[in-house]
Amino acid sequence: MPDVRGATLADISAIQDIDRSLDQHLSDETVLQHAIESGRVAVALAGDELSGYLRWEWLWDHIPLCLFVRVRPSHQRTGVGRALYAYVEADLAGRGCEFWLSSSEETNDRSLRFHRALGFRLIGALSDLGQDAREIFMRKDLAP
Numbered sequence: 001m002p003d004v005r006g007a008t009l010a011d012i013s014a015i016q017d018i019d020r021s022l023d024q025h026l027s028d029e030t031v032l033q034h035a036i037e038s039g040r041v042a043v044a045l046a047g048d049e050l051s052g053y054l055r056w057e058w059l060w061d062h063i064p065l066c067l068f069v070r071v072r073p074s075h076q077r078t079g080v081g082r083a084l085y086a087y088v089e090a091d092l093a094g095r096g097c098e099f100w101l102s103s104s105e106e107t108n109d110r111s112l113r114f115h116r117a118l119g120f121r122l123i124g125a126l127s128d129l130g131q132d133a134r135e136i137f138m139r140k141d142l143a144p
């Protein structure tokens with residue numbers, strides 16, 4: 001399984017490089033800095049570079065929600081996403097969280113398959129978010 005650790009401020013440019021590799025909007029540096037300092041960003045390592053990252057946030061101050069999980073195209077389907085989730089889930093279970101949430105656009109079939117494979121179940125969908133597809137929300141129970 002790929003090595004995963006908590007992100008440091010020195011990872012910010014590499015995280016933005018992963019955004020570029022996926023043609024996704026660039027993570028805001030100030031937002032990233034705050035998230036890293038709050039212990040809400042994990043990165044996966046591939047030698048000297050980062051192969052992926054995960055950033056999460058608290059919903060209503062007590063429910064963890066995965067905001068972004070991004071894996072470089074060259075490293076996809078090699079267990080990076082699974083390793084990032086395992087790392088964060090162990091961290092959250094250690095903080096006493098009983099479950100957490102994640103979400104995906106309804107049309108992101110790869111992401112939906114990924115979440116299903118990791119044990120998430122669908123709990124609802126939001127529309128009218130200014131994006132083409134509905135946002136599907138999923139929940140996974142965490143082992144105590």
Ligand SMILES: CC(C)(COP(=O)(O)OP(=O)(O)OC[C@H]1O[C@@H](n2cnc3c(N)ncnc32)[C@H](O)[C@@H]1OP(=O)(O)O)[C@@H](O)C(=O)NCCC(=O)NCCS
Nearest residue numbers: 068069070071076077078079080081082110111113114117
């Ligand atoms: C979705 C994403 C994070 C998955 O990460 P990954 O590192 O490629 O996934 P893993 O290798 O850990 O896969 C774990 C399991 O998920 C499922 N899975 C992952 N990618 C899949 C695909 N393309 N098709 C079908 N199942 C898939 C499989 O069951 C896989 O297990 P297996 O390889 O043993 O069969 C990655 O494709 C990605 O970064 N996509 C672009 C960004 C994105 O859409 N993020 C999600 C919304 S925020």
